[in-house]
Amino acid sequence: MAFATTNPRLHSLRWLRRRLLNRVFAAAYTAVILALLYHHALTLFQSTTFKSFCISFTIFVSDIILAYMWSTTQSFRMNPVSRQEYPENLEIFLDRKDFPAMDIFICTADPYKEPPVNVVNTALSVMAYDFPTEKLSVYVSDDGGSELTLFAFMEAAEFARIWLPFCKENNIIKRCPDAYFSSNYAQNPKTLEIKMKYDSMKTRVESVVEKGKVSDEYISNEKQHQALSKYWTKGFTRQSHPSVIQVLLDTKNDKDITENSMPNLVYVSREKSKATPHHFKAGALNALLRVSSIMTNAPIVLTLDCDMYSNDPSTLQRVLCYISDESIWPNLGYIQIPQHYHGLNKTDIYACEHKRLYQLNPPGMDGLDGPCYVGTGCFFRRLAFFGGPSSPVEPEFPEIGPNYIVNKPIMDQEILDQAQQVSGCNYENLSSWGSKIGFRYGSLSEDYYTGYRLQCEGWKSIFCDPNKPAFLGDVPISLHDVLNQNKRWAVGLLEVGFSKYSPLTFGIQTMGILMGQAYAHYAFWPIWSVPVTVYAFLPSLTFLNGIPIFPKVSDPWFLAYIFLFLGAYVQDCLDFTLAKGTFLRWWSDQRFWLIRGLSSYLFGSIEYITKILGISTHGFNVTSKVVDDEQSKRYNQGIFEFGVEFPMFVPLAMAAILNLIAFFYGGIVQIFKEGNLDGFFVQVFIAGFGVLNCLPIYEAMVLRSDKGRMPTRITIISTLLVGCLCVVASFVLKI
Numbered sequence: 039m040a041f042a043t044t045n046p047r048l049h050s051l052r053w054l055r056r057r058l059l060n061r062v063f064a065a066a067y068t069a070v071i072l073a074l075l076y077h078h079a080l081t082l083f084q085s086t087t088f089k090s091f092c093i094s095f096t097i098f099v100s101d102i103i104l105a106y107m108w109s110t111t112q113s114f115r116m117n118p119v120s121r122q123e124y125p126e127n128l129e130i131f132l133d134r135k136d137f138p139a140m141d142i143f144i145c146t147a148d149p150y151k152e153p154p155v156n157v158v159n160t161a162l163s164v165m166a167y168d169f170p171t172e173k174l175s176v177y178v179s180d181d182g183g184s185e186l187t188l189f190a191f192m193e194a195a196e197f198a199r200i201w202l203p204f205c206k207e208n209n210i211i212k213r214c215p216d217a218y219f220s221s222n223y224a225q226n227p228k229t230l231e232i233k234m235k236y237d238s239m240k241t242r243v244e245s246v247v248e249k250g251k252v253s254d255e256y257i258s259n260e261k262q263h264q265a266l267s268k269y270w271t272k273g274f275t276r277q278s279h280p281s282v283i284q285v286l287l288d289t290k291n292d293k294d295i296t297e298n299s300m301p302n303l304v305y306v307s308r309e310k311s312k313a314t315p316h317h318f319k320a321g322a323l324n325a326l327l328r329v330s331s332i333m334t335n336a337p338i339v340l341t342l343d344c345d346m347y348s349n350d351p352s353t354l355q356r357v358l359c360y361i362s363d364e365s366i367w368p369n370l371g372y373i374q375i376p377q378h379y380h381g382l383n384k385t386d387i388y389a390c391e392h393k394r395l396y397q398l399n400p401p402g403m404d405g406l407d408g409p410c411y412v413g414t415g416c417f418f419r420r421l422a423f424f425g426g427p428s429s430p431v432e433p434e435f436p437e438i439g440p441n442y443i444v445n446k447p448i449m450d451q452e453i454l455d456q457a458q459q460v461s462g463c464n465y466e467n468l469s470s471w472g473s474k475i476g477f478r479y480g481s482l483s484e485d486y487y488t489g490y491r492l493q494c495e496g497w498k499s500i501f502c503d504p505n506k507p508a509f510l511g512d513v514p515i516s517l518h519d520v521l522n523q524n525k526r527w528a529v530g531l532l533e534v535g536f537s538k539y540s541p542l543t544f545g546i547q548t549m550g551i552l553m554g555q556a557y558a559h560y561a562f563w564p565i566w567s568v569p570v571t572v573y574a575f576l577p578s579l580t581f582l583n584g585i586p587i588f589p590k591v592s593d594p595w596f597l598a599y600i601f602l603f604l605g606a607y608v609q610d611c612l613d614f615t616l617a618k619g620t621f622l623r624w625w626s627d628q629r630f631w632l633i634r635g636l637s638s639y640l641f642g643s644i645e646y647i648t649k650i651l652g653i654s655t656h657g658f659n660v661t662s663k664v665v666d667d668e669q670s671k672r673y674n675q676g677i678f679e680f681g682v683e684f685p686m687f688v689p690l691a692m693a694a695i696l697n698l699i700a701f702f703y704g705g706i707v708q709i710f711k712e713g714n715l716d717g718f719f720v721q722v723f724i725a726g727f728g729v730l731n732c733l734p735i736y737e738a739m740v741l742r743s744d745k746g747r748m749p750t751r752i753t754i755i756s757t758l759l760v761g762c763l764c765v766v767a768s769f770v771l772k773i
């Protein structure tokens with residue numbers, strides 16, 4: 039049969055050959071780790087003084103943590119797979135009229151940190167998907183409760199009427215207007231006219247944001263006035279206000295300028311009250327889940343952050359390649375498409391690409407039960423939010439359940455009333471939302487936690503990583519923002535790691551050792567701060583006091599250190615560069631791992647501890663997406679942005695100063711005067727490696743005069759603290 043030979047398929051899966059090599063290497067590496075830990079244990083027992091006991095103990099603990107974290111990474115290396123989709127075959131299997139409906143959720147939380155113009159760009163890019171428009175609904179959650187965002191969407195709804203047909207007729211690939219007009223697009227009267235309209239919308243939105251309110255001259259009709267006036271009632275604030283739900287486009291009634299239908303576009307700002315916890319993004323997404331159930335109840339839900347626009351109009355078709363495969367459908371919970379970023383600088387100084395998290399580890403989990411959910415670019419099956427594949431959980435009433443068939447138009451008053459009700463801030467009281475239903479509460483890393491719980495319930499996930507990135511996102515471009523973002527993750531991850539659902543216990547029990555370990559790897563990221571901090575300070579402090587703490591070069595145990603260090607680094611570098619990474623980006627990535635260890639992970643762990651002790655509370659600090667021109671210029675040149683007096687810079691600056699002193703001063707005294715390189719080689723090497731990694735910090739402290747330099751106060755404080763540390767160490771270590 040001719041058919042059999044051509045054998046059209048929707049997707050394929052390939053086991054990566056490197057998994058065999060990985061396993062052999064893992065066996066050898068494990069043996070050496072165990073041997074070294076045995077050696078440490080012996081040293082510990084044989085230590086004769088309290089001082090040497092303390093030093094050995096610290097190193098032992100650090101190495102156990104490093105070893106444990108290394109063991110968790112093996113889950114990603116045992117079974118990596120690679121998938122490929124064939125969307126061109128889709129319509130052989132599935133008629134276009136049978137495509138399932140899609141509800142797309144976009145979250146925004148603050149019009150000043152997340153400029154509304156960018157949020158509408160994200161929305162326009164997905165509204166223009168190459169998909170039957172009547173099956174597409176875009177829901178925007180505005181946790182900022184801001185008339186500025188609503189106004190931006192009113193403008194966007196109008197602009198969409200010309201933008202969507204333009205994209206479809208001309209087969210435009212970049213359907214995010216801003217991305218399109220910043221590219222090298224064909225300039226003809228038609229495109230120029232559309233650009234003019236886009237610019238005029240942009241200017242209007244930006245000037246409204248600048249003014250901080252929508253003044254009368256911007257309001258074009260009574261309907262808009264009515265919608266916006268909700269914000270002008272007395273007592274309406276961002277933290278306390280009733281729900282505002284506005285259907286901006288209704289696929290049944292609204293037509294674009296070519297008389298074709300448009301997708302639904304619904305703006306939702308859920309009710310907020312200072313007395314009721316709102317659970318940040320997870321709460322926002324749950325409100326959207328319910329509102330969308332009532333209005334459209336599509337079986338597939340895409341979650342998108344407002345800083346991620348669609349870069350490929352055919353992504354939905356690609357995802358349908360999995361969705362329409364009956365062999366994987368029964369247990370399929372979600373399909374995760376990784377984050378890719380635009381605007382990274384050449385060497386990605388803050389390692390914001392997170393290659394390991396978003397690109398290297400997921401194929402490893404995909405070879406097991408499937409990747410984590412990472413908060414954006416993820417297609418969920420609505421059903422997955424309501425209990426496991428074989429243990430469904432019923433919601434409070436059927437209209438918000440996954441099986442409900444919506445039979446009224448979206449603008450029907452009854453629908454609008456119900457939507458208003460389910461987006462109320464007390465709606466979830468005494469319900470299973472956040473615990474058994476919907477996005478899960480209890481962690482600031484709600485994405486990781488939700489995916490984890492769904493997988494524990496038995497849902498599988500799929501990693502889909504098309505060659506052409508399906509979404510492109512923004513990265514924070516100042517060090518302060520990046521460290522804060524990573525600190526938030528650290529707190530959120532520890533919240534899961536030490537909860538009753540800890541991957542170490544609950545996870546391993548329900549999903550097996552490899553999946554449990556994979557999730558534990560992330561949950562315990564922040565404990566890397568312990569070994570990183572120890573290795574940043576202890577070798578230098580002891581070295582300056584003439585105390586050797588590692589085996590001599592002539593000692594056979596020295597080889598174990600060499601093997602473990604080089605083994606981990608070379609493997610990491612190979613993984614990174616084989617996945618289209620450059621060597622310089624890899625260098626930034628490993629450097630930033632050290633930086634995070636000394637800052638975000640350290641502070642995140644402290645914050646987590648103070649929180650469980652009840653000393654402090656913490657919230658979801660939204661990352662700023664506003665770009666300052668000067669900052670962005672420095673970022674593009676690959677220059678670190680310090681600039682502000684930020685406590686997390688202190689341990690970084692301290693480590694930089696201490697290692698520099700140890701490397702030069704200690705190096706000269708010990709090695710040239712006393713000729714003792716053999717005994718101190720590892721310590722000198724670590725200090726030298728520290729210095730090499732800290733080059734941008736010295737530059738920021740001494741050589742730079744721009745606004746992004748290290749604030750003088752931080753340099754002074756850190757120098758004083760290093761001084762104190764050295765004095766204390768010389769007393770303690772000389773005992």
Ligand SMILES: O=c1ccn([C@@H]2O[C@H](COP(=O)(O)OP(=O)(O)O[C@H]3O[C@H](CO)[C@@H](O)[C@H](O)[C@H]3O)[C@@H](O)[C@H]2O)c(=O)[nH]1
Nearest residue numbers: 145146147181318319322343344412413414523658660661
């Ligand atoms: O109370 C809140 C706080 C945030 N958000 C939205 O959540 C998204 C992510 O926030 P952002 O400040 O951009 O955080 P990032 O650290 O960049 O986000 C990463 O980390 C988050 C978890 O910490 C995940 O939710 C994200 O998907 C993931 O990209 C944005 O769209 C926000 O508008 C809300 O809707 N409500």
Ligand SMILES: [Mn+2]
Nearest residue numbers: 343345512661
């Ligand atoms: Mn973000």
